[in-house]
Amino acid sequence: LDTRTEAEVARAVARLLPTVRVVVHESLTPDLLDVLSQVTGRPVCRTVPGEGPVVYVGPDRPRLDNQLLWLHSTNAGVDAVLRQAPWPSGTLLTRTVGRMGERMAQYVLAWLLAEAQDVPAFLEQHGDRAWRRRTTELVVGGTAVVFGAGAIGSAIARLLGACGLRTVGVASRARAIPGFDRVVTVAEVTDLLPTARWVISTLPLTPATEGFFDTERFAAMSGATFVNVGRGPTVDMAALASALADGSVGRAVLDVLPDEPPDVDAACWTLPRTVVTSHSAGVTGEEDVANDFTACWQALCTGRRPPLTVLTARGY
């Protein structure tokens, strides 16, 4: 992937930093404004000035393309920001990841163990005042295939590995990535999917990943539990419904959906052996925004491309 464009953009942004105004979305709190004022050494406000270059911090893309020098997204997923209109060359896009890897890792492990230890069944038994011994499943030694081997996928793999699972990452090219026992390509993973006890997706939404989990991909699984903490539209929901019906997917834990929020009569609520968790796995807080914006600002001030720069042609 060509990263030169973003590097050049970063250098251009860095030259204009002394004169830039910092504007934040109206939803952000006064506390965050104070932090950003201290970091940038200038007043930070919620209203866009009439002219001059602007750094904007918020969840969406403001209506000021001519003045917009740099957008720092308060979210990790920037698909909506990029889809809105062609991204202007010369504008920097950075994003907030925060402790999202850690958060998502704990979310994933919690739901894996909840299934293995029969947490839902015990809760129900307790409600019924029933004393029935249950045999649970040890997760040690089971294989987890994690689609996406970036910061979030690696954090998930590290935690699952620490609990004794075998972790296989799926990335654009096979290479050693810390946290994973093995990393393979999408072409190679098909042969491994039948052995997976758990399949976890952290995929971002790009033209290449839309509808990625389709009939064929689900058919390659042999009863795995499918966990999606990436983006909803990467899953063909009709294909998932068929796979749950025929057992190639054993269970599904869906933090994200193609259409959010779903209607009360949406199909997701009646899928068998499925739970939907309202896009809560990787909530970023204002502390995450402050930390990540600060890291980007400091990188620019010292002539480096911020580590959280989005490669806009790639989409994440």
Added chain:
Amino acid sequence: LDTRTEAEVARAVARLLPTVRVVVHESLTPDLLDVLSQVTGRPVCRTVPGEGPVVYVGPDRPRLDNQLLWLHSTNAGVDAVLRQAPWPSGTLLTRTVGRMGERMAQYVLAWLLAEAQDVPAFLEQHGDRAWRRRTTELVVGGTAVVFGAGAIGSAIARLLGACGLRTVGVASRARAIPGFDRVVTVAEVTDLLPTARWVISTLPLTPATEGFFDTERFAAMSGATFVNVGRGPTVDMAALASALADGSVGRAVLDVLPDEPPDVDAACWTLPRTVVTSHSAGVTGEEDVANDFTACWQALCTGRRPPLTVLTARGY
């Protein structure tokens, strides 16, 4: 603790091994009998011979004290076996632990993460077809106090430590034990209880631990979640009810109870913020029994005291 008696007993048992009959409880399967026959090099049966020394493998104490040379318990907890009648000096008692440490560690981690990640609330929301984002809790950095620092307590600490928790073990004397960040005595732990996010008990039942978790001990906690995977009678249930009512115990996860199974109108079912899991955290399978009995047999054959020997004066 004086372990010489058990060492002497083990040597006496070893001398009689060539002539001993191996008898198993009627509940054990033919597969297990085959394994034990191979290990011991003699036929294994379910009926007690009229005379001669006997090795008995089962969940309880058979009625043959005069002939009983060695009882291998198929359970880890031997309180019932020891309470039945005074233990005959000269009889060896060993127990099955199996993968119980690993099992209990996964049970404990599953319930900690289920709470931190709001698993019960998400399950309920899903049932109501409700899309409501929830903010969850990161367990990293929280303190878990684990009562009992033996094989099971250490396995729990290792797993919680791998997930970034700080672990404090409580043992009869303060010393370094692998898996724990720190080990303290019962006298020292009172000062630490207010800082504990999680309090986990693995205590065996002995005269010293009966009713151990009483009003005073619970009052020292500051909203911790209390998890009991040890023995039910170590908890004063009325004291726990009060502690849940006044908030010194935030939640309770009880795998064991003083009276098992509880009646349908037992108080345990109506304690607030509590779940009862039917003594399922550390189920030992026949594979565990076969492995642990074999280890004991081989230790005796090579002149060593089996590592799973119960110190009967201590009770575990």
